[in-house]
Amino acid sequence: MKKITYISLAMFALLTASNPVLAATGKKVLTDEGFAQYVSLLKEEALTLGYDRALVDSSFSKVKFHKRAVKADRSQPEKVETLDTYLPKRVPNWKVKKARTLYKEHYDLLTKVSEEYHVQPRFIVALWGLETNFGKIMGNYNVISALTTLAYEGRREAFFKKQLFAALTILDEGHISIEKMKGSWAGAMGQNQFMPTSFLAYAVDGDGDGKKDIWTNQADVFASMANYLQKEGWSDELTWGRQVKLPEGFDTSLAIPKNTGSRKNWLKAWAKTEKSLAEWQALGVRRSDGTNLPTVDIKAALVFPDDENGRVYLAYNNYKSLMHWNLSYYFVSSVGHLSDRIKFPPVK
Known part of the structure; x- marks a missing residue:
């Protein structure tokens, strides 16, 4: 797999020189001209990373700037419902x-x-x-176009450039053609919606x-x-978790905090709060129908998808x-x- 790096200072200087608004304000103005210049820089960077020129040229030959992808990335919907209203619509x-x-x-x-x-x-x-x-x-977006667009937009440039070069690696390995490499506006691909780096880490040849x-x-x-x-x-050997009921006056600080900010912090909170089912039973936690928890030697953490007034789950290790x-x-x-x-x- 090719090494992934960031745009060089020289390349950045070239881009700012050709985009006076960016140079003056630090805020990128998205234009077709600026996008074309950015694509040229990306192609040169790809060549320095060792990608074949023919691959680079073919991959970027029909690349387009997708305003809809930028709009979707900037305006993802706020959560305005509860799990009780969400689940019937999703399932x-x-x-x-x-x-x-x-x-x-x-x-x-x-x-x-x-x-x-x-x-x-x-x-x-x-x-x-x-x-x-x-x-x-x-999704019907050309993945290279979607990822290039979002890298150019700039708010999460490092992330989307990493995905872009991973996508080039996938093409280089011959798993899919550029014409058939379709995905979501964010570059998630296939029937399981893997981002390109997830593809490289987890995709397998099943047949x-x-x-x-x-x-x-x-x-x-x-x-x-x-x-x-x-x-x-x-x-x-485990399921994912189970919905439970809490006793009156339950100490809700025993649950994982709702907003931990990152996966790393969420896992730290899990490690601090998980207990055995016997311990949760002793604290008064019961199945959703009020019966006792299973008498098996496994650990679980308590999660509130909404808050303590909404649904409550004991989450097993598969939940992670x-x-x-x-x-x-x-x-x-x-x-x-x-x-x-x-x-x-x-x-x-």
Whole structure:
């Protein structure tokens, strides 16, 4: 894999010299001319990193500036609902029915992947359904164009440049053609919506054809999802978590704080607050129906996706794997909720 670096001071000086507003105010004005200049700099940087000129030229040959991607990145919606209103929309009955149907349809492949990576099939199907509606909505942006646009926009330039050069590596390795490398406005790709760096870290060749095709090859899609979870500590001996009830007067400081700011801080909070199920039982925590917690020797942390007045969950270790996939209580709750509704394996 090629080494990824940042734009040089000389290149930055060239860009500011050609963009007086940037030089004078420190704020980038997004123009077609400025974008074209930025693309030229990126191409030169790619060549210095060792990418082949033919690859660089073909990858950037039809690159476009996407104003819609910038708008989407700048105006992501504020959370204005609760988990109680969110889950019915994210996991409607039709999606559960479709998940069960596709579980049956791909039963043999899912079972094979599950046995190899030790991830229950229902979680693979749930992630598949929630990320792209089972492969139906993957985004139609040229990934190189989307990533170049967001790098040029500048607020998260280092992140998107890292993704851009990872995308070039994927093309260089021959897993997909530039014409078929489609994704979301943010550059998330395929049926499992991997960012390019996640592709390089977790994508696998599920059927041994020499390519990692998360766009059209179902074996690669499922195996890559399972490989991701396995590498992030998944255990098929556990579920993801369970909804619980708290006793009156419960000390809510025992839960993970809602806004930890980063994945690293969230994991630190987990380590400080996790307890055994026996300890939670002793503190008065019960299943959502009021019965005792399972008598098994595992640890869990307490999470409030909204606040102490909303739904409360005991999160098991697999919850951490899902939070690595997407650091969002709502996303993880959706995956868990959908997986629970397709829990019992269908009979062949």
